[in-house]
Amino acid sequence: MDCRDARRLMHDYLDGTLDAGRLRMLKQHLSACSACESHLDRLELTEAMLFAVPAPDAPDGLTERVMASLPRPSRRSVFMQWLKRHPAIAVATVFLLVMTWSLATLWEKDATLAIRGTDLEDVIIEGDLVIIPEGTVVEGDLTVENGRLRVEGEIRGNVTVIDGSLNLASTAQIAGQVTSINEAIDYFWFRIKSFLAGFGGGRQLTAKIVLAQAGQSFFSSGDGMPGLI
Amino acid sequence: MEARLVALAREGHRGAFAELVELYKNKIFHLACRMLGNSQEAEDVVQETFMRMYEHLASYDSSRKFSTWLYRIATNLCIDRLRRRRNVYSLDAELNEGEGVDGHAVLRSGDPGPEESLMLTERQRIIIEAVASLPDKYKSAVALKYYQDLSLQEISEILQVPVSTVKTRIHRGREYLRRKLERELAKSGQAHPLS
Numbered sequence: 001m002d003c004r005d006a007r008r009l010m011h012d013y014l015d016g017t018l019d020a021g022r023l024r025m026l027k028q029h030l031s032a033c034s035a036c037e038s039h040l041d042r043l044e045l046t047e048a049m050l051f052a053v054p055a056p057d058a059p060d061g062l063t064e065r066v067m068a069s070l071p072r073p074s075r076r077s078v079f080m081q082w083l084k085r086h087p088a089i090a091v092a093t094v095f096l097l098v099m100t101w102s103l104a105t106l107w108e109k110d111a112t113l114a115i116r117g118t119d120l121e122d123v124i125i126e127g128d129l130v131i132i133p134e135g136t137v138v139e140g141d142l143t144v145e146n147g148r149l150r151v152e153g154e155i156r157g158n159v160t161v162i163d164g165s166l167n168l169a170s171t172a173q174i175a176g177q178v179t180s181i182n183e184a185i186d187y188f189w190f191r192i193k194s195f196l197a198g199f200g201g202g203r204q205l206t207a208k209i210v211l212a213q214a215g216q217s218f219f220s221s222g223d224g225m226p227g228l229i
Numbered sequence: 230m231e232a233r234l235v236a237l238a239r240e241g242h243r244g245a246f247a248e249l250v251e252l253y254k255n256k257i258f259h260l261a262c263r264m265l266g267n268s269q270e271a272e273d274v275v276q277e278t279f280m281r282m283y284e285h286l287a288s289y290d291s292s293r294k295f296s297t298w299l300y301r302i303a304t305n306l307c308i309d310r311l312r313r314r315r316n317v318y319s320l321d322a323e324l325n326e327g328e329g330v331d332g333h334a335v336l337r338s339g340d341p342g343p344e345e346s347l348m349l350t351e352r353q354r355i356i357i358e359a360v361a362s363l364p365d366k367y368k369s370a371v372a373l374k375y376y377q378d379l380s381l382q383e384i385s386e387i388l389q390v391p392v393s394t395v396k397t398r399i400h401r402g403r404e405y406l407r408r409k410l411e412r413e414l415a416k417s418g419q420a421h422p423l424s
Binding site for chain 1: 257258259263275280371396399404
């Protein structure tokens with residue numbers, strides 16, 4: 001090995017990449033060549049001096065200055081990030097929006113009489129007055145919105161009156177619960193409850209009667225088309 | 230931990246971004262001080278580095294090491310500044326011909342900033358100036374090795390050159406510094422420990 005090779009190996013040695021075989025060769029050369037030995041000493045000392053320089057810390061407040069120099073995020077992206085991080089609240093928000101919207105839409109139709117039930121054959125309608133005549137039997141639930149309900153016969157289910165009145169004759173028989181809803185908020189909860197109950201129930205035959213207050217009447221009947229009137 | 234911070238910062242989480250700044254600001258400041266030899270410019274480079282990080286975080290490949298990516302940004306910014314500075318200096322050099330002993334003396338990057346120089350001994354100042362006077366190519370490799378304690382492999386990824394090239398640059402940088410330090414210490418009357 002000549003001095004040129006030895007100088008190259010010295011650097012590999014300092015890099016920590018010299019294998020045992022070549023390290024032995026280098027040592028052999030150094031023990032015979034004082035010039036190379038001195039050279040390695042000087043290189044090692046150079047390295048030691050490089051390490052003797054202290055590491056300065058970044059000036060105070062640099063993080064704040066960096067953060068202040070970044071562009072402000074747009075309002076939209078802040079909102080989107082917030083939604084991304086709170087998915088449950090996002091879902092709840094959408095649900096509430098839809099509910100509020102549908103409620104508002106329904107509330108606008110407050111002048112419309114609506115009857116909902118599974119057995120409406122014997123029901124008599126006179127203007128906004130809904131009559132269950134004496135001697136007739138309504139199988140299942142009955143819901144009346146924006147109308148007066150007069151029960152003379154029998155109802156084998158729950159009765160719900162929304163924004164209306166209920167009049168029971170002495171002959172009236174109601175098997176289930178009677179619920180009267182007049183406040184918007186009550187109605188809202190009623191909607192949610194019937195929405196959730198809808199998951200439990202199967203298909204049912206639903207007849208819908210919608211009567212405009214103007215006196216025009218429509219009759220529609222459908223199989224398996226429950227839902228909002 | 231760091232990967233999680235990077236992921237959050239990518240989504241635009243400013244708190245996570247600030248944490249990353251805290252984690253790396255001293256390292257990058259140190260690197261830039263050694264490469265530029267000037268703490269005022271080094272501070273500018275730290276700011277620019279994090280600004281670039283903010284702008285390009287979306288294009289960072291999360292399968293690679295984050296620090297390598299960040300060091301690459303910082304190193305490139307330092308090299309850009311050195312290059313620009315050289316253009317200015319070369320104009321000066323034409324005016325004051327014969328002033329510099331060698332090219333590097335003309336290119337020498339000036340004094341350490343006021344904050345740093347207060348705490349330094351004469352010897353440390355000479356060492357810092359010697360590092361700052363290294364040719365740019367050697368300087369980035371030497372600074373990453375000695376002042377960030379990075380492996381040859383990592384340095385090769387940061388500088389995007391083969392490991393063998395990194396080795397060559399470090400070897401030449403070491404020889405350059407040995408000569409330079411021996412000369413400068415002798416000139417300043419500081420005894421070289423081996424003389």
